[in-house]
Every structure is written in structure tokens, then in C-alpha cells.
Amino acid sequence: MPELVLHASGRTWTLEASRSYTIGRDQQADISFIDRRVSRRHVVIRCDGGTWVIEDLGSANGTFAEGRRIQRIEIGHGSIIRLGEVSTGMRLDFTEASAAVSDDQVRADVRIREGQSQAEARPKVRDAADRGTSVAAATPPVVPGPRPGEVPGAPTGAAAARGDEQFRPLPRHPASGFARAAVPPTPGDAGDPRDSRRSEGPAAGPRGAAAALSIDRDPSGVYPLVLGQRLRIGRGPENELVVEGPYVSRHHAEFRPLPDGRFEIVDLGSHNGTYVNGQPVDRRIIGPYDIVGVGHSTFRLAGDRLEEFVDTGEVSFTARNLTVTVGRGKTILDDVSFGVPEKSLVAVIGPSGSGKSTLLRALTGYRPADRGQVFYDHRDLYAQFAELRHRIGLVPQDDILHKELTVDVALKYAARLRFPGDTKAAERKARIDEVLQELRLDVHRGKKVASLSGGQRKRVSVALELLTKPSLLFLDEPTSGLDPGLDRNVMKLLRELADDGRTVLVVTHSVAELSMCDRVLVLAPGGSVAYFGPPGEALDFFGHESWADVFSAFEDHREDDWGGRWRASRQYDRCAAEIDSAEPPQQSGTPATQPPARARRPKPQGWLGQLWTLMRRYASVIASDKGFMALMLLLPAVLGGVSCLVPATFGLAPPPPDSRFRYNQESGTILLVLVVGMCFSGAANSVRELIKERVIYERERATGLSRSAYLMSKVIVLGLITAVQGVVICAIGFSVRQLPAQGLLMPTAVEVCVVISALGFTTMMFGLVISALVRTPEKTMPLLVMFAVVQVVFTGVLFQLFDSPGIEQIGWLMPARWAVAGAGTTLDLAHTMPPWNVDKPDDVDPLWAHTVTQWGIDLGVLLAIGLVCGFAVARLLRRHEPEVMRD
């Protein structure tokens, strides 16, 4: 009876016919999965009368095969079973141990049976026939990962008996217990005559070494590298090594052999990048101490094998000596250190102003600490932020969703922006369904975010962050403004998220539900740690009966050395020991503060994809805001209509030759009303557009959003709206007016309309500058009014601007000045309006000269001011970005 091989969730088990295997969420199950849809004891697999069968154990959500629910079914090579849901449930793939494997491979499998989790290598290995080589040569044998508690690479079973060199025990680092030498000698390794070449690989060097040795887990998979053969990594099943996850492209990267026996990693144009020691690379020679990051997986060369470490959330998180100073050296976060084990829920509490938000920004890399380090899975977060940011989810205090959209649509756009460009719509939908189900939000998916309760909205924000399966989730006051019942619900949710395999850190003002947390970090005034440990011991530590008393004590004794008291305590010794054990020993020799890594700019195709998604999302937001839409149409209609109220016999045209009037003063007034109306309308369109979604931008920027794509989406959508408004203003304004019979290049109405619309564009850009400049939406209105009034003054219609030193030059900066000039050239305003000095009728405004060249200059300068505003907005936006994303 052949053994059956089960592949699920990136792992592989070889099942023996002599025993049965229970599968479920229960830790006691033979094979346990963290998936809410899977029951504690969901199915059993056993060999029955010579055939393998899978049997449902009365699971709540059912077991499915070929699209229908089953109770018991025979399984074998190629069977696919889903647990918990018919199409998106936990997928179990089965192959027979003897199928499509070489003798070597079977021998390797025998060594690893006994239920040991190992690499999902076999289904990932493409059929050798595809490559036109023999099976034995092309299909690499599966090599086991070590068992829990075993030293990685230690001999097992037959391997040990043979003294197989590949599986010799690894020495452990004396201080930390970290596996130091997980690799047998390889080309380029110490002692190798080619050693000197190691430094040729740009990734080699002390940082590379530090990064590699910091992996402190057993590999979740080990894959042999076959000499002379490439190994492609990607999400698609056609790759030699399939890595699943929202940040993995279909064809992501490739290990390529070099003639000298070494390997290089080549990024295949992936959306989210390939990383070596945390730094994005396009192509890099890999040394034995380098670690390669693809999505949530990390790879390390170990001789002729490739070890994979999948981040399933079971990673540690440590902060060491975090210190933030502002202004002239004022410390607002003071030497904060703590460490949390995997799957922990940690609450950060403290009085107002104690530095909770500052700590959160330091931990997430938004505003790295001035001193100290953050270790994620023993890797320096600041130095490797470009890669590790994909593992972090952050739910800020303000909602990170557009309230005008429905939950479904908002998540759809978020998934489009965060997932690789080659992710199919069905894949994105499946993940959204999964997350909505997990957070029990399916019933609300069709509702507008604005119509949800505070607690539901917070859940949706959490759902958005969970789309990309972060293993670290940070939340800033998720329960603020919620009633005690909702507070408890949210904390319960966070507890479940942590239990399901994440580290969750929540900043909160609420102390009612602290008992649900594994640890509580109390910050004292001044930003020092006053306590860190189990919540149940905290009040005893402070010697008070309630948190209100503790906070009062902080307030009454602000000058006390709360941090010193904590460091002198017995509890601190325990905490310090935890942190020391979590620090990778190799990194102690590196500088205390690493320069933050810059994330790679998205690739051009990614940029266009982002732009398209952002434009569509923005259009959806505007379309679903009926009030805004109505205002957008009403405003130009009213402004155009108001211009019609100006009494003017000759409209915008000069008086006819037979008229008793020589000039038409009103033409300037009408133009002034139209121009100022357009100024106001254009700037009003955009003045709140950046500030109102600043939190969303900040969060999306941290996940890889392109600043220029974001800005361009605003410019295009708002530019189009503003241009339409320009046409409406002109159409209404000109409808009752006489115009000069002929323009310079085009019909007069069209030519003036072009200039008015260009003015709308430029003032819209100026509105964006205001929006990027201010810190609160309230400040936009006074600035908008000021802008509009200043434009009135500098139109050049109210008084003579030319030949007025100082004022003339300031006028050159004003869009209205160039717009009136542009329209004035078409209308020949210089000779239609009376001269400023009747004694010098030929002393006219040079910017109003009735020539095609002057019209082009006026229009060009007007648009150039808009472009300058665009650059200014880009610079200003930078200020609102996570520091590690600034470039």
C-alpha cells in the first residue's frame, strides 16, 4: 500500500497506511490548521481495505470534493478536498508517494515520514518531461525539514545511520541557541578556494551575514538545487517552486546557476519585489549567508539545497531601547524595550501624551526611533523595511476606507492596489470573501461604509489590512468612541486574530478588556516603560486597585522616575531576559541605528495599473457622493449665470464703428467675473481632496502606493471635472453676450473657453497645494477665500498692473493675471477697454497684445504655473508619508 502525501497550507505530510490521521483546528489533531472554517476535529484520513479514505467527523462547515459536500470518499493521487467551504475552503492536495518520483525521492520520503511537516516540494516540481530531461535527473528529490525541537539538519532515521554528511548535526550558538552553521560547505563558503569571490556578490558582507543567521526557525521546506538547472519561484502552478501569498507574482523570481557553481537570484519583474537581506534586488549572486525574500517566504542556500522559511505568523517581535527625541532634544519616547512571543495580543496603555502613538509609529517604521532597534523574526525592521513592510498591517485611528463606497467595492479597490498586477479578479474576490467571512462581515458587504456602526467600520478596516495576510497587526485606538459592548467585541476579535497566528499590538485608552491580552505595556509620562508583563500582575505591581488610581498616580507624580522603578523590579529581569534571547547575536556588532531601507519604486506597468485603479476608485467615490456631484454642476452654472447679470450693451465685443461709444468698459468686468468664478470653482474642487484622505494615503503609501500615480489620478479626474466646469461657465456666460466675430486661431468662444478651462486646471492644482499644505480640513476654507480674493486684485482689469514695479512682478505669479491676459488677447481687450491713461491711449498691457504668439505665451505660462503647483504638491505629500517611504 503506497504512502499518501498530503500537501496543504504550504506544508507536506507523508501519511503511512498503518495509522489514521485526524485533521482539524485542535492543536491535538494529528495535522492541525489555523483556519476558522475548519472544525476542531474536522476529518480523519485512514487506509481502509487497501484504499485511502477521508471521512468528515461531523464538522460544522463541511468537507467538499468536486464541488459537493461529502461525508466519506476515497482519495488517491490527484485528489483535492476542501475543508469548511466548497471553493475557498482549506485545500488538501493528495499525491501518492510513489507517483512520479525517482527511487532517490522515495528513499528521501521514507526518512521523513512519521507525520513530520515538510516542503511542499513534489507538486511544486514541474513534470520533468516538460523540460525534455529524464525524470531522475530533472525531478529533485524531496529533502526533509527537521522535526520540531530537532536541530535543523540533524541526522534522522536512515540518514543518521548512514552518517550522511548532508544531515550532520549543527552546532548551536552558545549564547543564543541560534543555529549558526546551517549550511554544509559550498562554493564560496569559508575554506573554499573560491572564497575570495564571495565578496563579488554585492549582497555579501557583514549585513548579509547578520541577516542570514538571524533566522531562528526550522525550515518549512527544503528543495534540492540541481546543478545547471534554473528554479523558478512564483504563485503559478507551472513554477518549479510554488509560493502562495498575496505579495507573490505569478512568475516572481528565479534561482539561476552560474558556471562557477554559484547561484544568482533574478527578479522576473515581480510586482512586490525580490529581496536579498531585506534589500530589493533585480539580480544578485547569492552566498550561503544571504537570505532571499519572496512574499512571506524567505529562502536560504544550504549547500545544494534551498531552505524555505514560511512566515505563518509564528514569529517573535522585539523592540530594544527605542528612543524618540523631537525639537531641541525633548525625549518623547524613552528607552522602550519589550519582547513578545508569537501569537500574542499586546495592549499599550498610558496617560494622554505618554507616547503611545509615537511608539506605534516607531514600531511600524512610520517614524523610526532615533535610537534603538525593532526586530521582527530576529530581523532588523528598519534596515529591512522594504521587505518586511509586507508583513505589517496597521489600522490607524481614522478609517482607511472611503466612506462613500460599499464594503465590497472598497475592499475590491484595496485588493487591486495591494496585490500583484497579475492577480486574477477571481483570486482577489476569493481572498475578500475569505476575510469578510473570517470577520463575520459578509452580511454587510453591500452596505456603504458610512452606514456602518463604529465597531463594524473598525472591523472593515481590519479586514482591509488582513487582505494581505500580515503576521503583525498594529491598531491605534480601535475602540475609541465605542460603547463598552463594542469595545469588548473588538478586543475579542483581536484575541481571535492573535490566536489564529498573528502578533497583534493595540494602543488603547480602554482598560476594561485588558484581561484578554497576553501582555500589557504601560507607558508613563515622558515615554518610559512603567510596566510590561501579564495584565493580571500589573495592578499588583503598581500597588493600586484600579487603573484609574494608576493613571492618577502618573498625573500626581509626573516627575517620578517610573522607568527607573520598572527597571529595578523583579518583573523587569524576566522581561529583559526575554528580549536578550530574542536579539540575534551577530547584530550586536552592527551600529545601533541602521539607516532605514528605501522601498523600491513600483515598476512602470505597476504604476499605470495603480493609476487606473486610483482613477476608477476616485470616480466611484465622486459618483457615489450625490451632494458633491450636484455642487460640481451647480457651482459653474451659478457662476456663469451671475456673469450674465452684468449689464453690458456690447457684451464682450468692442462697440461697432458707428456707435457713439469708443470703448466697452463692461467687457473687462464680465471677463473678471468669469475668471474669478473659474478660479474659485477650480480651487474649490480640489482644496479638500488630499487632506480628507490623508490617513488613507499614508497607509497606502506604506504598502507601496506610488506617490506620482496617486497625484496623477487626482489631477486627471479633477482636471476633467474642472474642464467641464469651464465649458459650463463659458457656455452660460457667453450665451447672452456678443463676442468678437473672429478669434486669433479658433472661433472666439472656443479660444476664450480654452483659456478659462486652463485657468480651472491651474487653480485646481493650486487647490491641491493648499490641501497638501494644511494639517486640518478646517484650514482649507480661509485659504481658499484668500486665494480667490487675491486673484480678483491681480486680474489686471481693476487697475493698471503693467509698469507698476513690484506689483507687476507679483502679478506674474497669479493664474488670474495670465488667464485674463490670454482671453484678453483673443478679445483684444487692450483696445476694447478704455486705456488707463487717456493721454497715452497706446500705452496698453503688453500681455494683452492681440497676437497669436502672445495668446500662446499667456496660455503656456498659465499651464506652467499649474505644473509648478504639481511639483509643489508632490513635495508636500512627501511630508505626510512614512519616513521609510520618502525618496
Ligand SMILES: Nc1ncnc2c1ncn2[C@@H]1O[C@H](COP(=O)(O)OP(=O)(O)OP(=O)(O)O)[C@@H](O)[C@H]1O
Ligand atoms: N513632532 C512632535 N514635536 C513635538 N512634540 C511632539 C511631537 N509628536 C509628539 N509630540 C509630543 O510627544 C508626546 C507624546 O505624543 P503621543 O501622540 O505619542 O502621545 P499619546 O500617548 O499617543 O497621546 P494620546 O493618548 O493623547 O493620543 C506628547 O506630549 C506630544 O505633544
